[in-house]
Amino acid sequence: MKELRSSETSLERYRDLFNRVPIGLYRSTPSGQIIEANPALARMLKYPDVDSLLNINAKDLFIDVQVRDQWQDQLKRNGYMASFEVQLRCFDGSIIWVEEHTTAIKDDQNKVLFYEGSLQDITRRKRVTRDLEEHQRILSTLMSNLPGMAYKCKNDEHRTLEFISDGCVLLTGYNPRDLVHNAIVSFAHIIHPEDLQVVREKIQLAVDVKSSFTLTYRISTASNHERWVWEQGWGTYSPEGTLLYLEGFITDITDQKLAQLSLQESETKFKTLYESTRDAILLLEGETFIDCNSRAADIFGCLKDDLIGKSPIDFSPERQPDGSLSSEKASEKIAAALAGKPQVFEWQHLRKDRTPFDSEVRLNHIDIGGTLYLQVIIRDISEYKRAERTRMVLLQISESVNEVESLETLLERVRGLLGKLIDTTNFYVALYDEASDTYTFPYCVDEYEENDSYTPQQLKKSLTDYVRRTGQSLLVDDETFQELCASGEAVLVGVDSKSWLGVPLTIHGKHIGVMAIQSYNDEYVYDCRDLELMTFVSDHIATAIERKQAEEALRRREELFRAMIVNSYDVISLCSSDGSILYKSPSVTRYFGWAVEELVGQNIFNFIHSDDKQIVRNHLNELLAQEGISHGSQFRYRHKNGDYRWVEAKSTNLLLDPSVRAIVTNYRDITEQKKADEELKSSEERLRILFEYAPDAIFVFDLDGKVIDANRFAGQLTGVDRNEMKDKNFIRLGFLDAEQGKIARKVFLANKRGEPAGPDEIILRNASGREIIVEIRTFPVTIMEQRMILCIARDITERKQFEYELIAAKEKAERADRLKDAFIANISHEIRSPLNIIMGYTNIMTDILQEHMDPEELAFLDSIDSAGQRLMRTVDFVLDISRLQAGDIEFNIGDILLPSLLKRVTNGMVPQAEKKDIELSFVNDAGNVIIQGDEYYLAQAIGNLVDNALKYTRKGSVALHLYRQENSDDVILDIKDSGIGIAEDYLPKLFEPYSQEENGYTRAYEGIGLGLALVKKYLDLHDASISVSSTKGQGTTFSITFPASIIVTNQ
Template sequence: VEQVLQSILDECRRVLPVDTLYVALYDEESDSYEIPIFYDVGQYRSIERKECKAVRSLTCEVIAQRSALYIPDTHDLGAMSSHIAVYVAQAPTRTYLGVPMIFRERVIGVLSIQSLQVDAYDPSVLQLLQTVAMQAAVAVENARLYEAAQREIAERKQVEEELRVMATKYAALFNTAPVGISITDNAGRIVESNREAEHMLGITQEEQLERTYDGPEWQIVRPDGTPMPANEYASVRAFQEQRRVDNIEMGIVHSDGSISWISVNAVPIPLDGYGVAIAYTDITERKHAEDALRHSEQRYRMLADNVHDAVWARDLEGNLIYVSPSIARLWGYSRDELARRSPEGAAFSPEAMKSIRQRARRLQRAARDNQLLPDERFDLSLRRNDDSVLLMDVLLSPLIDAGGDVTGFLFVGRDVTEARALAAEVRSLNASLEQRVAERTADLSAALDQLQQADRMKDEFLAAISHELRTPLSTVLGAADVLAMEVHGSLGDYQKRLVQTINAGGERLLTMVNNLLRYARLIAGKTTLLNERCAMHEIAEAAVQRASFGVAAKQITMSYAVTPPGLTIISDAEAIMTMLDALLDNAAKFTPNGGTITLTIAGAGDEMVHLVVADDGVGMALEKQSQVFRPFVQGDGTLSRHHDGMGLGLAYVARMAEALGGTVSVESEPDQGSRFTITLPTNG
């Protein structure tokens, strides 16, 4: 379609007298149009989609009337003329001619030509343009049909590729699954089997495909080692009962007499011709682990007998059922002494013994009530046989059998005498550290106050020095003006050049002083801001017109757009104008001869509005962007920089945007231009 549109525009340029022309493509469903490409005095551009119900434009008029529209002079249109004006050297188009592109009684677009001259086209041009529009409509529809056909072919190929990928994935997943899988038909014959099933069942895939799920070839045993009949197989039960059957344990007896233990799940397949899907999980290692667990119980007692912690256990009646040898070493009693008396009674005080019994009874009550049994952890002091004091961290846990019943209590005590002493020392050090941190924080707070005071003094100095410079500068400029008027006699050429130099330098310095004063008043909070209704179209037009005078010598193209055209907000119009002046001036500095600067103002919902100034100038690196809004900082901070200024313009924009309740940001890349965005609230 784009190639067809380009050909249409090229042909119109060849046979028709035009300065600007475009093809707008209309979408009836959304009642909107877009201009993918238009020609504007030597350049090709594009315009974003616009809704006819939201934008009053000449293109919408042509679409609505389904007939040609000829405007001899667009200046007679008033506000509507802004929708077709393209600023090139500050001269908008004057003559507009647009004809509808109709295909099978349906408007599909508009073909328009424009001229910078008034009443530039006669009826013959209209007739020729209508002929071109008819041909263009057919060409565009044919191009769309071609693109649709190409998309359909591409989509069909994509579906075919996706099906191929799905089949490949299924095969890969089936054969690489970590479980064995077999598929049967509705007669019980195995029709598919993966590699893991081959490994678990001990027969090849080819051998499996010759069997049924309940054939006599299988030698299956129950977990107790007795033969398992076929009617107990998970696969047989799932097929006969038409339900899922899970976790059936069975042993596969191999030809060498070895047994592989598997857990089997089976589920009916709801497809014609299929029976069940069978999944095998190898549990041989789990079976071996159960055997190993029995052996580990023997090793557990040996381990408990050799731990350094004190370990003892009692049943629910209070009978001592285990005492670790480490108790004698920790508490200083011999085995014979501990055998003659309770280990607790030998070392703990009556108060400690009372606490132990209370905790044990609490766990017993919880056990009788089937409540959650948390471990009890507490500190106990005991007196060793040599009268030294030992601090122990004791963990009291219930002993639970395989059925979940509490059968007794296990006590594990660890010597924490030294650890607690070290902890107390650490707490003391932490307290000292906290005091030092508080003192350091106070020092830093005082330093911060000093820095803030210095910053205020700097702002006051800037305001004072700016004011003091302004008065003598005004005097110098006044004297230069008197000399230039030659009231007291004629001046020679050299003297006139000197006066002009004084005036130029003085005006430049006065502008810098005024900017400095303005910035100083802003940061000092002495700027009074208004809440007034601001017509954004008028502000944009005025800003672009003012900026255009300064860039005429560089032949920079400046344009603006406001969406929606009647956009208004509640804010300070003068402040907004000043910010736009600063951004447009900054863009003009860094845009080369023949470049482009655009101002775009658009509403962002009901609450915010975006003001965007974009240029195709030199741009800036990412590390520079974080500093451009700081005062007295420029993108080029070297002594040999090519652009003048104090570096206050963008700093002023940032401060003023913040004062108006908004923000400012920048997007830029070297040699790719810059894009500055001011975001402001619509209601002040």
């Protein structure tokens, strides 16, 4: 009972839960008959109570039959149905959406007893979902049709997008998925680099104060086009105030922006036009200027303030060029314009500095705020007027170019016409000849200078030459000329002018000369306009010169051709198709004795040898068969004296040429050539004999070294029959070893390049094994139009043996010579030691005894000292020459200030010169020359020369002169004396050791002939050269040349 009561309690609780649960619950038979339902289901289906639901078949509640069948099939198959959404019809006919969960309750035999299920009303949820989807659709449609794009992004450096509308495609060219989360490109990346930083700063500023932001900037689309966009955005923040993301809208304002920029540009343009127009624009109220543009001030040469408040009369002369009063005429024009009649007229104005200028004036009335004003437009037409005059001048020049025959007359007329526009008082045209690098003056008028038009002149560094070289027109004042001179481009040629203007004369890009004008007294006479005018005229002048030169060349060519025909070695003949002679050149008389008039009208066959007539006739027929062809032939032509001469003729068919209409024949007498051919055959035979019997071996090779021919001696030299050598490569015949083969190949290669080779020596082993030293010379030659190599080989074995013996003898002699030099050095040393003692004691004796000895006794001691000094110098010379020849010398190279050294040497010789009353001088025209060398040896060399000059000069002078050599960087020292001179036959031996001039009175002078030999060797050490010129009895000049290679500074 207790269990029964417990069960009943549970059932009551279940029943209570079944009735109270807000979810509809039901149980139905397998056929669908509802047998149990809770109140929630009745309320859900809007039935009055639960009982009214009972016995209703659940299948009848389904709206969609197909859905019902699907529901029933799945329930039978699976035994349950979970979360099945379906529409059901309510008791009042309304329709609701429900979510159903159904389970089949089965017995032990798996038979369905009934179905239990639950229903939940989801109608509101479905409606909300549908509304939400509709709202999303509408929002998507709105987004898609907006002229821009909405976005949601992070506030990071990339502006990482979390959402972007489809308008992104139209605006940026990118698909939204390309930009969201920076999949392919970030939004920051497409912002123009110049605008990106400003965009970031403005967004951050708005975020800092939590306000919205508005931006205008540029983006770069996917197709790399630039667009202007307008963006409005705002931040979304957390409750704590932290920025979560940015939201906003971006639209394309490119057209608007471009229109705005265009408007700004238009405003700027109109303002610029007003200010920068070439015309003066002024606003006139009554007869007073109240406004003007900058050009007006420029034209009148004043400031704007100088014009405002002034009347047009203030800037006009008293009278206009037509004689009318400016004040009356101005009032008349102003009144007419104010009356509505626009005025256009020419007027002469005055600038602020009172210089007049021509102008075109336009007056138009305008209404501004009900007040009438005049718009005054003034155009400076001074240049136009000048251009009008210029056009007339240029037209007359152009007509003159075609009318005048003489170039001189044309240039005279050009000068007169240009004189209407510019000062042509001094005017010339210079033509350049490239071959001679000179100028001629076909026309020249000058106040101070006269130029012979036919005398060529070299105008190096002149303004004329500068303009021709550069091809640039040039206007030169004094300042410009000084700049050109300073740069080395020009020097003064002729009389200095104040202003000079020159333009190049150019034909086909080549500068053939210069046309120039100049003024000797007015620096400002020419300006850039004159330069342009002259440049333009120069084209006409160059064209005229070209035409005149062409006419002259044509005339010369005609004369040349006429002279060539008259003096030609060829006879020129014109004949008709049947052979009738129409023309003969005068040379026919010189070569064949016939007068021209004796031949014209006759037939050519009357003068041709009978054996050759058919040959000539055949050639004539071949010529007549085709117009324009040429044909050559040889035949015999009758001389007036009855002899027949061989001629070589070339004929061309020009019968259809309207300027000729004949067969043209050039023929010449080749009788002597025929004889020469016979002689040539004989000469060839003689050459063959010379080739065969020449004392040297002669080979003819092709360019690869193959033997083409060889003479008899070639076979003897090699020991091989020459016929066996033919067509074989000489190197491979076995006469040469590897080393000698290399030499032969180099020789062949040189000749292959067209370069002769030799003499070269090679060692050849002939067929018998004997080594022969052969000297070869090779020459590239052309035989029968083929390039070959001619080789001449000479056996020099015996000569080489003789040379070896000669060299050995020479070496032996040189060893003997060195022994001699060593011997002399030892002897000189042996002499010097006792000599030093003698001289030393002599000096001591002189110092001690000079007060106790009379002059005659002192003279003995002086003689001993003088002889000792002479002997000491001789020993020094011998020692120095020995050291030089033995190579035992220390050569210390350093920088030598040459003028300073020469002064020291000269000053050291002054006592010796004064003792003989000889004038000794040194002149430096070379500046501070510094050379590299040994100062001691160079001083010795120059000192010896000066000492010799003083020694061999009895009276007069010895002069040293240092100067630069013309057209060279070398420096020369001349040592000139007025002494006894040197015999001409002795000059070649002058610098040989131990040589002295034997005849004459030179024996009266001391020396052993080593001084000049030492000088030569000292100078050789310095790479300097010495030369001498002398006249017996008149003096001698030694010249030392210091080459540029040893000069360190040459200032």
